[in-house]
Amino acid sequence: xxxxxxxxxxxxxxxxxxxxxxxxxxxxxxxxxxxxxxxxxxxxxxxxxxxxxxxxxxxxxxxxxxxxxxxxxxxxxxxxxxxxxxxxxxxxxxxxxxxxxxxxxxxxxxxxxxxxxxxxxxxxxxxxxxxxxxxxxxxxxxxxxxxxxxxxxxxxxxxxxxxxxxxxxxxxxxxxxxxxxxxxxxxxxxxxxxxxxxxxxxxxxxxxxxxxxxxxxxxxxxxxxxxxxxxxxxxxxxxxxxxxxxxxxxxxxxxxxxxxxxxxxxxxxxxxxxxxxxxxxxxxxxxxxxxxxxxxxxxxxxxxxxxxxxxxxxxxxxxxxxxxxxxxxxxxxxxxxxxxxxxxxxxxxxxxxxxxxxxxxxxxxxxxxxxxxxxxxxxxxxxxxxxxxxxxxxxxxxxx
Numbered sequence: 001x002x003x004x005x006x007x008x009x010x011x012x013x014x015x016x017x018x019x020x021x022x023x024x025x026x027x028x029x030x031x032x033x034x035x036x037x038x039x040x041x042x043x044x045x046x047x048x049x050x051x052x053x054x055x056x057x058x059x060x061x062x063x064x065x066x067x068x069x070x071x072x073x074x075x076x077x078x079x080x081x082x083x084x085x086x087x088x089x090x091x092x093x094x095x096x097x098x099x100x101x102x103x104x105x106x107x108x109x110x111x112x113x114x115x116x117x118x119x120x121x122x123x124x125x126x127x128x129x130x131x132x133x134x135x136x137x138x139x140x141x142x143x144x145x146x147x148x149x150x151x152x153x154x155x156x157x158x159x160x161x162x163x164x165x166x167x168x169x170x171x172x173x174x175x176x177x178x179x180x181x182x183x184x185x186x187x188x189x190x191x192x193x194x195x196x197x198x199x200x201x202x203x204x205x206x207x208x209x210x211x212x213x214x215x216x217x218x219x220x221x222x223x224x225x226x227x228x229x230x231x232x233x234x235x236x237x238x239x240x241x242x243x244x245x246x247x248x249x250x251x252x253x254x255x256x257x258x259x260x261x262x263x264x265x266x267x268x269x270x271x272x273x274x275x276x277x278x279x280x281x282x283x284x285x286x287x288x289x290x291x292x293x294x295x296x297x298x299x300x301x302x303x304x305x306x307x308x309x310x311x312x313x314x315x316x317x318x319x320x321x322x323x324x325x326x327x328x329x330x331x332x333x334x335x336x337x338x339x340x341x342x343x344x345x346x347x348x349x350x351x352x353x354x355x356x357x358x359x360x361x362x363x364x365x366x367x368x369x370x371x372x373x374x375x376x377x378x379x380x381x382x383x384x385x386x387x388x389x390x391x392x393x394x395x396x397x398x399x400x
Contacts, residue, residue: 022183024077025050030058030178031072034163036106037171041124041164043117046178049157052187053180055145056152056159061175062138064102073141073177104172105136108163110151117160124164136166189231198222207250210286212270216263220253221246256296267291268301275304278384280312292321299328303335306342311384315346333364337373341381344390352390353397360398371398 030047049056059073109129111117116128126132130151133140146152151159165172199218208214225234225245237245253263267290274283287305291297297305302325309318322339329335336355344352356374363369378391 021185022052022054022181022187024074025053025180025182026074026077028180029074030176031074032176034174034176035171036163036165036174039165039168041121041162043111043121043160043162044176045114045117046159046161049180050182050187051189052182052184053152053157054147054183054186055143055181056178057141057143057181058161058176058178059141060106060108060137060139060161061177062102062104062106063173063175064104065173067102067173069175074179077179101139102173103138104170105138105166106163106172106174107136107166108133108140108161111160111162112151112153112157114160117162120162129162130159185226188226188229190226191231194231195222195226198225202246205246205250207286207289210270210274210282210289211266212273213266216266217250217253220260220263221249224249224252251294254290254294254296264291264296268304271308272304275308275311278311280308283308284312299325299332299335302328303332303338306335306338310338310342310345311381311386313345313386315342318342319346333359333362333370337364337370337377340374340394341377344394345386345388349390349393352394356394356397374398 028047028050032044034042034044036042046056057073057077061069063069109120109126110131111120111128112130119128120126126134130149131144144152159178161176163174199222202208202218202221203214208218211217228245229237234242253260254267256264267286271283271286271290274280274286284305287297287301287308291301292305302321306318306322306325309315309321319339319342322335322342325332325335326339336359340352340355343349343355356370359370361370364373375395378395381387382391
């Protein structure tokens with residue numbers, strides 16, 4: 001009684017904590033009752049395993065005449081959330097065994113090809129088997145996985161069970177049950193080659209090319225394709241449907257969520273790198289597509305965009321986006337300083353002068369004051385060919 005309580009309590013607790021990565025496919029199980037003549041051998045082919053099969057569990061039970069299984073294997077698996085629960089020591093093995101079995105015994109072997117199974121039936125030799133049980137037994141329960149068994153090499157195949165009777169007088173009744181475990185992701189048919197085709201296509205997109213290192217972005221898009229479509233469904237999509245899916249998934253990967261921060265920061269870093277290399281158009285496009293146009297830009301993203309527009313001599317647009325940054329945070333003095341620069345270069349001297357007079361005695365950061373930053377910015381602009389007679393006038397204003 002205590003042993004049974006421990007077994008059921010163990011699996012109940014495990015079922016609460018296990019992470020579901022797949023499911024026992026109860027619709028495609030193998031359940032066969034085999035009549036084996038005295039001293040004979042027989043081979044039995046399992047049902048076709050579904051795509052995504054990464055583990056199988058099987059149970060063999062020998063019964064006397066008129067005996068029935070007390071509990072089927074598939075009903076027992078309702079208490080086991082995933083394959084790891086089957087191999088948690090002796091409790092798992094006992095739990096999956098038949099409650100009854102006959103006095104007869106048999107040996108058996110497993111084969112991954114029909115040809116080798118037929119050879120075994122004729123000769124009884126097991127050298128080509130992927131698993132062999134030479135000790136006669138009346139019941140057995142085991143789990144094999146792709147990782148640890150030669151019997152399960154691919155995601156879509158069969159296994160041949162070969163039995164040899166150890167009763168030389170009477171026939172035997174053997175019940176074979178096989179249940180596959182199907183991995184959710186693998187069941188959709190996404191091979192490495194199929195995944196690579198998605199990644200390669202993503203890397204040719206305008207945004208990915210602007211980002212330079214677009215691995216995180218493209219992997220994010222791939223994960224959404226894998227989650228939403230099977231390979232067959234994806235391949236049936238029209239070109240326009242694929243394009244729309246890419247756009248929709250790309251927007252989700254750029255949404256301002258914690259899991260996307262690496263991608264969003266990559267947009268910022270690569271945009272700034274374009275700016276430093278004087279590729280102003282690329283810097284602007286990347287910020288727009290990656291952050292601003294989808295509503296995920298922060299105040300400093302708008303400030304950066306305004307800066308890039310200043311250096312590309314698009315002063316009207318610089319003012320537009322810097323004013324939006326000002327609405328988001330009117331206390332950010334780097335925004336106010338860039339706005340003053342944009343006004344000055346757009347022949348709006350009065351507006352520029354007003355801002356300089358207002359903030360000239362403050363710091364734009366913890367270590368840099370407004371006046372020093374103004375002087376440095378003017379020098380940087382001159383190096384890139386931006387000239388204004390009003391630079392000197394503003395410097396006199398801030399020195400008053």
